[in-house]
Amino acid sequence: MGGVDGDAGSGGEAYSRGRIDKRQAIVRAAFDVFARDGYAQASVDAIAAAAGVAKPTIYNHFGAKENLFRVVMADVGRRATAATLEVLGAFPAEPDDLRAELTQLGRRLTTCFADPVSTSLRRLLHAEIVRFPDLLDEVRAGAATPVIDALAGPLARLATAGHLQLSDPIRASNQFIALIGDELPALTALGTRPAPPEQIDAVVTAGVDTFLRAFGTADNSPALGDPDPHAATTSHPT
Amino acid sequence: MGGVDGDAGSGGEAYSRGRIDKRQAIVRAAFDVFARDGYAQASVDAIAAAAGVAKPTIYNHFGAKENLFRVVMADVGRRATAATLEVLGAFPAEPDDLRAELTQLGRRLTTCFADPVSTSLRRLLHAEIVRFPDLLDEVRAGAATPVIDALAGPLARLATAGHLQLSDPIRASNQFIALIGDELPALTALGTRPAPPEQIDAVVTAGVDTFLRAFGTADNSPALGDPDPHAATTSHPT
DNA sequence: GGTGGATTGAACTCTATAGTTCAGTTTGAT
DNA sequence: ATCAAACTGAACTATAGAGTTCAATCCACC
Known part of the structure; x- marks a missing residue:
């Protein structure tokens, strides 16, 4: 309905x-x-x-079936993008605790990326890109690029406000996504198995930490006492 | 013969x-x-x-065809892993210029990851993981984990030698791979199109820079003068 | 309560392809 | 030269699924 x-x-x-x-x-x-x-x-x-x-x-x-497939992919792409953009839209303009907010954001984003809608889209794209090469551009233009941009905005604002030190917000945006999300496929068996939340949390925490080590300033603290030296091991995405 | x-x-x-x-x-x-x-x-x-x-x-x-598929996947996995491990094996134990060596390593690794052998394996895994769930574990155990470990080794050595500041080499290894490789699928259209080498280079350079910002020490310099503030834009991996 | 467009189920055509069979041929080795 | 194992081509079975057709039915609306 x-x-x-x-x-x-x-x-x-x-x-x-x-x-x-x-x-x-x-x-x-x-x-x-x-x-x-x-x-x-x-x-x-x-x-x-x-x-x-x-x-x-x-x-x-x-x-034909082919057309149904295209409609389905477009629909799924739209749904996945909407969810992700909503999460990004909730990111505060003037965060009190940047580390905490980035971690929260990372957690929410990984939840989006690990969602069946997102993972199935991913799998189907990989599977059918040879048969439907145009699908990628379509989905990417409508999904991936807007997401990167929607994160780059806040990052740029934080930079001008002096809470981050970075010259290329788009690049930083991509790197943030990479740091928190690159291991997800491996952790979730390409989206076919639920990921242990504590492992995801560890990856996100470590990713945010590395991000802030690279781009942070004085006010976002030196990672409170190495919060989690050795938690759960992870592996490379397929 | x-x-x-x-x-x-x-x-x-x-x-x-x-x-x-x-x-x-x-x-x-x-x-x-x-x-x-x-x-x-x-x-x-x-x-x-x-x-x-x-x-x-x-x-x-x-x-049966199913068995042939398994054999093919195992073979391809072996080939892809071998190439990657060879690259990692060539990483010098005591690099003179850490930034240059990491960049070189990143370039070579992205070349491996963008190779048809690797990308096709990736696509087939995504495509067939529902039908062949065991394939993932097999390939991952034989391919992904060894690669992460093979990178974690040198990183750990660099850390004890005082050229890097990191507490968890495995994690750092994953993050290095993420920083240099996460955008590759997007840049190569999931491996179906050759990627513009200068875009890959820009990503690798930026990835290494971020990595060293986060984990570097005094001797690996402050990124010579912001080498490339705005080169080519990139997008989110699918 | 009648009308039209959407829906249904079932049967049908056609094509693609996994896997088999077999008689005849090639091959490397003895 | 001979032999057994591997290989070949071609025909064959069986199944599965895309897409179509059509008479019967349902539902919203007038």
Whole structure:
């Protein structure tokens, strides 16, 4: 329920759906099935069954399977981006305790990145990029770049306010994301297993620490007493 | 061995024609086809054609397609790891110019990570992890963990020698990899496009700079005059 | 209570491909 | 030269799934 609406046109037809929102149900179900089976192995019959809909209804709405896939990917990309941008929007303009706020931000971001919506999108992109090369640019333009920019903004403000020392906020933004998120795929088995929260926490804490060692100023303290010298080992992302 | 030998009139095959190592040819060809088409869409006929081999030969050697896939993944994992470990092994024990050596190392590592062997492995892992969950552990144990460890060693040595200030070499190793490599998928379109070398260079340089800001000591200098404040923008990994 | 567009289920066509079979050929070794 | 094992080509079985068709049905709205 909620914003029904026939989503911004994917292929030409954008007319009034007389019925309840079968369309939404199909897209959601298709995402589940694609995420589980991959594009090639996901059968339209399975999607129809999962959506509680007859097969011809799918073809009525979306035409070929390929188009359904594109719509699904766009939808998932939009959802993932929205969640991440919301987290970034909640970052305070004038944080009292920068370290604490960055850590909090890191925790929230990793939660977003480890979410099934995000990880499945990731997996499907990797899986199908050869068959759908354009999908990457589409998703990246609508998802990745805005996120980096949305983090670069606050970082730049913190720099001009004298709480960080950095010359290139975009670069710093990418590096922050790298420091807190690069190990996530390894920790979550590419998103197929729930990650031990304490391991994620350790990575985020260490990432923020390194970030502040590199870019911090006097007011964001010297990492209170090496908070966690040896917690949980981690490995390289696949 | 060698010979192309006239194989009675069957024309235009792809790989070697010696009786000796059909098996190798099949594995190599299968990798190419899997990388291009994905597991489900890769047909055994296509693999046979690419390997210059008859279909029953494949079944003689490997049994079912699933097994062939496992063998291919193990082989590719081995190759990718070997290349990376070789690069890490070349890291000098007592570097004169730590910044330069780390930058060099970063460049070489990104070259490894951007190699088709590595990127295809990555893509196939993401694509098939749901169908082959065990593959991840196998590849990770044999590839990712050793790489992190192989970098942690030198870092630890540098720390005890007083050239770096860090308490957890494993963590620092992960973070170094993150700083230099996290943007690679975005820059190379998940490995499907060659990355502009100057962009990779900029990322590596900036990554090493941040790493040394965080962990460096007096002797590895304050980044010679902000070498490249604004070069090429980058985006978030997918 | 009638009308039209959306929906349904079921049967159908077509194509792709995993895996097998087999008779004949090539190969390296004896 | 001979032999056994590996290889080949081609035909074959069986299955699975994309996309279509159509008569019957449901629902919103007039």
